[in-house]
Amino acid sequence: RVGLVQYSEDPRAQFYLNSYTTQRDLLEAVNNLRQVGGRVANTGKALEYVTQNIFTKSAGSRLEEGVPQFLILLTASRSADDVGQAALALKEAGVAPFSIGSGDADESELLQISLSPRYNFRVD
Secondary structure, three states: OOOOOEEEOOOOEEEOOOOHHHHHHHHHHHOOOOOOOOOOHHHHHHHHHHHOOOOOOOOOOOHHHHOEEEEEEEEEOOOOOHHHHHHHHHHHOOOEEEEEEEOOOOHHHHHOOOOHHHHEEOOO
């Protein structure tokens, strides 16, 4: 199961973990995405959003069934808000975050978000 949220100032769900049941439909949805633009990236707000709205049973999470939950965060900028508390809440909710940074992404923020330094990557 895959869910996808885009964010800049505000996060917006593109689809939830239970939105698509076939790989074909999921790939079609991904191919039809348009990048969200914005002047700032509120990564902390986005992390709070996914904890409260994506990794939930009603959105398709199967954490209660013992299915591992992963978040892959892609960012190319420093967050305009604090990521520490939101990242901790996400991990405490049973989600294992990976972070992939490029451009102006802040390494210390990415390390706070990632479950461990092994889950933090940089691409340029």
